[in-house]
Amino acid sequence: MLNRLRELALEKSPFCxxxxxxTDQVPAFMREAATSETSAMLEYGKLCIDVVFPYAAAIKFQxxxxxxxxxxxxxxxxELIQYAKSKGAVVMGDIKRGDIxxxxxxxxxxxxxxxFEVDIVTLSPFMGEDAISPxxxxxxxxxxxxxxxxxxxxxxxxxxxxxxxxxxxxYDVILDKILEWKNKLSAGGDYTPLGAVVxxxxxxxxxxxxxxxxxLFLLVPGYGAQGARLEDLRTLLSKYKNGVxxxxxxxxxxxxxxKDMEELKSALEERAAKLAQELRAVYE
Amino acid sequence: MLNRLRELALEKSPFCxxxxxxTDQVPAFMREAATSETSAMLEYGKLCIDVVFPYAAAIKFQxxxxxxxxxxxxxxxxELIQYAKSKGAVVMGDIKRGDIxxxxxxxxxxxxxxxFEVDIVTLSPFMGEDAISPxxxxxxxxxxxxxxxxxxxxxxxxxxxxxxxxxxxxYDVILDKILEWKNKLSAGGDYTPLGAVVxxxxxxxxxxxxxxxxxLFLLVPGYGAQGARLEDLRTLLSKYKNGVxxxxxxxxxxxxxxKDMEELKSALEERAAKLAQELRAVYE
Numbered sequence: 143m144l145n146r147l148r149e150l151a152l153e154k155s156p157f158c159x160x161x162x163x164x165t166d167q168v169p170a171f172m173r174e175a176a177t178s179e180t181s182a183m184l185e186y187g188k189l190c191i192d193v194v195f196p197y198a199a200a201i202k203f204q205x206x207x208x209x210x211x212x213x214x215x216x217x218x219x220x221e222l223i224q225y226a227k228s229k230g231a232v233v234m235g236d237i238k239r240g241d242i243x244x245x246x247x248x249x250x251x252x253x254x255x256x257x258f259e260v261d262i263v264t265l266s267p268f269m270g271e272d273a274i275s276p277x278x279x280x281x282x283x284x285x286x287x288x289x290x291x292x293x294x295x296x297x298x299x300x301x302x303x304x305x306x307x308x309x310x311x312x313y314d315v316i317l318d319k320i321l322e323w324k325n326k327l328s329a330g331g332d333y334t335p336l337g338a339v340v341x342x343x344x345x346x347x348x349x350x351x352x353x354x355x356x357x358l359f360l361l362v363p364g365y366g367a368q369g370a371r372l373e374d375l376r377t378l379l380s381k382y383k384n385g386v387x388x389x390x391x392x393x394x395x396x397x398x399x400x401k402d403m404e405e406l407k408s409a410l411e412e413r414a415a416k417l418a419q420e421l422r423a424v425y426e
Numbered sequence: 427m428l429n430r431l432r433e434l435a436l437e438k439s440p441f442c443x444x445x446x447x448x449t450d451q452v453p454a455f456m457r458e459a460a461t462s463e464t465s466a467m468l469e470y471g472k473l474c475i476d477v478v479f480p481y482a483a484a485i486k487f488q489x490x491x492x493x494x495x496x497x498x499x500x501x502x503x504x505e506l507i508q509y510a511k512s513k514g515a516v517v518m519g520d521i522k523r524g525d526i527x528x529x530x531x532x533x534x535x536x537x538x539x540x541x542f543e544v545d546i547v548t549l550s551p552f553m554g555e556d557a558i559s560p561x562x563x564x565x566x567x568x569x570x571x572x573x574x575x576x577x578x579x580x581x582x583x584x585x586x587x588x589x590x591x592x593x594x595x596x597y598d599v600i601l602d603k604i605l606e607w608k609n610k611l612s613a614g615g616d617y618t619p620l621g622a623v624v625x626x627x628x629x630x631x632x633x634x635x636x637x638x639x640x641x642l643f644l645l646v647p648g649y650g651a652q653g654a655r656l657e658d659l660r661t662l663l664s665k666y667k668n669g670v671x672x673x674x675x676x677x678x679x680x681x682x683x684x685k686d687m688e689e690l691k692s693a694l695e696e697r698a699a700k701l702a703q704e705l706r707a708v709y710e
Binding site: 291 | 495504530533553554575581584590596599
């Protein structure tokens with residue numbers, strides 16, 4: 143699935159569209175026409191998917207945004223996944239689950255089959271390989287994959303991830319493990335089934351990170367609201383073209399003032415086209 | 427809430443009852459009488475809660491077991507939480523969520539209010555304090571709390587948690603941070619609102635861990651199926667009486683052969699009484 147994702151990144155753009163909605167982001171005209179806040183969210187989400195599909199390599203849903211609205215929110219999450227899949231999109235569930243043994247088996251079943259089935263999940267490797275190995279049986283012949291958290295972009299990521307561990311940063315140790323696990327599962331030159339979530343900021347040693355990650359496919363958060371700069375993304379990705387860049391709020395938020403469907407569609411279309419163009423430049 | 431949990435541990439027992447069901451654990455007579463697998467799970471869950479309530483300091487739900495059954499599973503999760511709360515139990519959601527900023531805000535809203543509202547959540551601190559601080563507004567006057575993962579019991583926990591970080595084990599560094607964050611939030615001598623998830627096994631230096639954790643309330647997994655021994659639990663907890671011990675499968679699993687309600691109830695009752703008695707001895 144990560145090989146396929148790379149093809150789509152080259153073909154469309156390395157834009158991963160994050161559909162991470164909050165009910166107050168939905169334009170008032172849609173909320174007024176809907177029977178509930180969550181059904182308005184569902185309609186807005188479908189529109190966001192329709193517009194972005196031709197531009198984006200993948201569509202990612204941050205499950206927290208839907209969990210926050212309880213059972214109805216989870217229904218919207220499930221329906222948006224189905225909808226994006228029915229269009230032929232590569233669909234990611236940003237679930238960052240991290241638990242062990244029989245619990246991880248249940249999470250794998252939850253998110254790689256059934257109502258919440260996606261193509262790719264994000265996972266937290268903090269508990270070690272047995273938090274990840276229960277997902278292996280679902281990876282099968284490359285249909286499913288996972289991005290494992292290695293280096294995040296939040297200020298307090300330094301609390302642990304930047305600590306020195308036996309002469310290296312903790313995130314370096316984690317990247318080594320991800321490579322080791324991936325190489326057990328797939329042939330050389332193959333990106334699937336395990337990639338890494340890697341954020342960059344101005345302070346990062348991006349060249350070193352790039353070389354460290356050259357055999358991994360990356361999910362890079364932080365462009366837009368979280369502050370990653372295009373030049374840093376280019377330094378990280380242009381050489382090996384081995385990642386997608388997520389943008390969520392920069393695509394879906396801030397449009398709640400749109401007056402009607404025509405205005406909303408054209409605003410989304412403009413953003414999707416612009417983000418795809420900017421992010422295509424990251425591969426150049 | 428962790429002060430209250432300690433009172434209950436002293437009064438009833440330090441037994442935290444994990445209601446982590448799988449549909450195939452439900453006795454056949456209950457499955458046959460139910461309209462669906464998940465409604466059988468709900469009935470069995472309610473019975474497990476009814477029987478264990480007088481014996482256990484808290485009731486913990488592993489959300490993965492319910493997520494695995496999709497939307498219907500999440501409905502069961504929500505209903506079991508409501509049911510346990512309606513009896514007056516301290517209710518924990520074992521969610522181990524770990525994400526940052528606006529995402530953590532959404533998870534906090536999801537699990538400390540609304541359909542999935544519990545008293546105490548488990549969280550992963552791997553991304554640093556800004557994965558935890560969005561929960562702080564919900565802690566209020568002690569009504570809510572969180573246990574943060576520090577040291578887990580799975581074999582591959584050594585992949586990262588046991589690494590040497592600037593002269594200490596990573597889990598020691600994490601425990602220091604948890605203490606620091608807790609002390610910002612509460613007065614001295616107060617356990618709430620942040621505790622730690624700490625597992626022990628025969629290889630641990632349990633005395634050192636005990637002293638390190640003396641000002642934290644602990645959630646200790648691993649008794650029963652995961653292999654923690656009573657003598658190790660006593661070494662960890664008898665001195666400061668500052669933790670509860672979770673047992674899940676040892677209470678709810680392996681009873682699928684029970685023939686009728688009478689047999690099932692008496693088997694659950696026997697287990698609950700025995701576990702409470704064994705775990706009371708851990709405080710002695």
